[in-house]
Amino acid sequence: MSEGTDETTGREYWDARYSESERVWSGDPNAVLVDETAGLEPGTALDLGCGEGADAVWLARQGWRVVAADISAVALERARRHAAEAGVGDRIDFQRHDLATSFPEGGFDLVAAFFLHSWNDLPREAILRTAASRVAPGGTLLIVGHVGEPMWVEEIGAYVELPTSAQVLESLEPAAQEWEVLVSRERTRAHAGPGGHTADSVVELRRR
Structure with missing residues (x-):
């Protein structure tokens, strides 16, 4: 992974990161997404930080119409190819957004934000509150993030705050009369690379 610097923009960093290899992620949907949306x-659906498109493609295969957003043009091009090969390209609208400065418009039955972590000054709490505002009445907000220091922190040489599920929930400031908390927990999972395992925070809310 390339090391971030103060002079490197988020778009430049993530385009370079994706350009380092033909595929960064597995191509499989996240297990939490599969379990929690079953x-x-x-x-x-709105997929924030869609990367190479595995989650968006899986949702489209289940019958969802998806807006999928990412900061990297390289990742989005791969995601479009993946969707076309899967036969669901017409069900996904891929959009390039730096979520700190622009955001997909509209209301959605499902808003998913998975691993929105970055070495640069990413206003994650503000982004997640905006994500919550995009959830339609009766819709679901699903947020998953790393907890504890992931292996890639040493590679990028930067501190990244990785809040617990309780901290994520507190930062969202969900009004009890507006939101029902379905899930707020940590999930330990096996990791394919060296280092054994890591933990994820999982927060799922339903707008009343």
């Missing part, structure tokens, strides 16, 4: 009626 009982939801397909509708409209």
Whole structure:
């Protein structure tokens, strides 16, 4: 992974990161997404930080119409190819956004924000509050992030705050009369690389 610097923009960093190899991620949907959306009626979904498109493609295959956003043009091009090869390209609208400065418009039945971590000054709490504002009445907000120091922190040479599920929930400031908390927990999972395992925070809310 390339090391970030103060002079490198988020777009430049992530384009360079994705350009380092033909594929960065596995191509499989995140297990938490599969588990937590299993009982939801397909509708409209917003996938924030979609990367190479595995989650968006999986949602589209389940019948969702998806807006998928990422900061990297390189990642989005791979995601479009993945969607086309899977036969769901017409069900996904891929959009390039630096979520600190622009955001997809509209309301959605599902808003998913997975691993929105970055070495640069990413206003994650503000982004997640904006994500919550995009959830339609009766819709679901699903946030997953790393907890504890991940292996890549040493590679990029930067501190990244990785809050617990309770801290994420507190930062969202969900009003009890507006939101129902479905899940707020940590999930330990096996990791394919060296280092054994890591933990993820999982927060799932439903707008009343």
